[in-house]
Amino acid sequence: MGSAFVSVADDANAVYWNPAGLTQIDRFEFTGCRTLLYAVEDLSNDYIATGYNWQGVLAVGLSWVRLGLEDIYHEDTINLAIARTVPMIRGLSVGASFKLLVLDAPGYEKYNDPAYMGRQVEPTLDIGLHYRASRRLTFGAVVYNANEPELKLIETTRNPDPVYRDCAFGVSYTFRGLLLTTFDLRTRYGKFSNTVGRLGTEIWFFEALAVRGGFEQENLTAGIGLKGQHWQLDIMLETHYELGNTYQFSATIRL
DSSP: OTTOOTTTOOSTTHHHHOGGGGGGOOSOEEEEEEEEETTOTTEEEEEEEEEEEETTTEEEEEEEEEEEETTTEEEEEEEEEEEEEOTTSTTEEEEEEEEEEEEEOHHHHHTTOTTBOOOEEEEEEEEEEEEEOSSSEEEEEEEESTTOOEEOSBTTOSSOEEOOOEEEEEEEEEETTTEEEEEEEEEETTEEEEEEEEEEEEEEETTTEEEEEEEETTEEEEEEEEEOSSEEEEEEEEEETTTEEEEEEEEEEEO
């Protein structure tokens, strides 16, 4: 849905997009997916996430994301998220995701680069809000990488790469209980002057088949989903004007 998920965040993927949304889960969920990026051999993005909600007490989630080029370079993000509803304010939830950012480049080790510092690990934090105003209308807001950590792999690097503190706000509305429309605004590179909009839609047929579409700048997305009582399968296509297509395959189990 064009990566517009801040205000939706109603499944285990909330660990990554908006931890406050974990309170919307009504049973145990486990999701795994693989993304093939731009037809580049050995370049992929792997992801697993799980979530559980003790109704009225606490919701928790865990996820792991790896973006990497096999045997050369990879970035890992490990998230441990917690969320709960706010007493006295119906529909409002708060959440936080405690993250470890791991940077590693086995390719440097292979060639014995003396300036290579080895694996780098830095902690950071996401903070989210989720508000269900009604059965149809929801809002979400997130601050990502609140402490804006810096990472570098080469000792001689003068200016480490910052992991920017970005903010996102989203709103979603469901028409006639069938058609979900969602819109996000998110900063890029930590600057409010560099903000992008994301728009997505989803419609379910017979609570079994979903059709999705989205838009982010010049990139278009499309996807389909198939759902049973305890499982769900999804396929996604994203187009990129300069880099090519991205394909994502995911499977979810709900118990």
